[in-house]
Amino acid sequence: MKVLVILGDGGHTRDTLKLVELLGPKYEYSYLMCNYDQISEAKIKFPGPVYKAPPPRAKRHNLLKDVFSLLLCALQESIVLLQVRPKAILNGGAGIGVPISILGRLLGVKIIYLENSCRVYTLSASGKLLYHVVHLFFVQWKPLKEKYPKAIYAGRLA
Secondary structure (H helix, E strand, O other): OOEEEOOOOOHHHHHHHHHHHHHOOOOOEEEEEOOOOHHHHHHHOOOOEEEEOOOOOOOOOOOHHHHHHHHHHHHHHHHOOOOOHEEEEEOOOOHHHHHHHHHHHHHHOEEEEOOOOOOOOOOOOHHHHHOOOEEEEOOOOHHHHHHHHOOEEEOOOO
């Protein structure tokens, strides 16, 4: 089964790759990360093609630039979806995973979301956007499960 793994910065990558380790080598992995990310690729333990896309929004927000960035990101991510044709997308909460998760859901791909371990009481922006979109929504802290009933409490990965 083909799984597209979304890697983000820092904790997003750590949590997501820890989950990939737990899943093991029985899947065919592909990876998507931001085009400026120089660190995440070196941490991958199970080989697979790596795709890069621009971030969906700039660090400094400007509505016009953010809309343009989002459209560019969604276009490049749709190309990745068509090339990889995954059965599932594993999104560890990175912002780059929002457009591809929505596009994937529209195309019938199963979407699995793992909220970052630093989120104890509130969801991240990505989590808030994708809570009602994904098929499986995992949280690592009980207070989030209590607040968001659709969530699955999985305990801490790290």
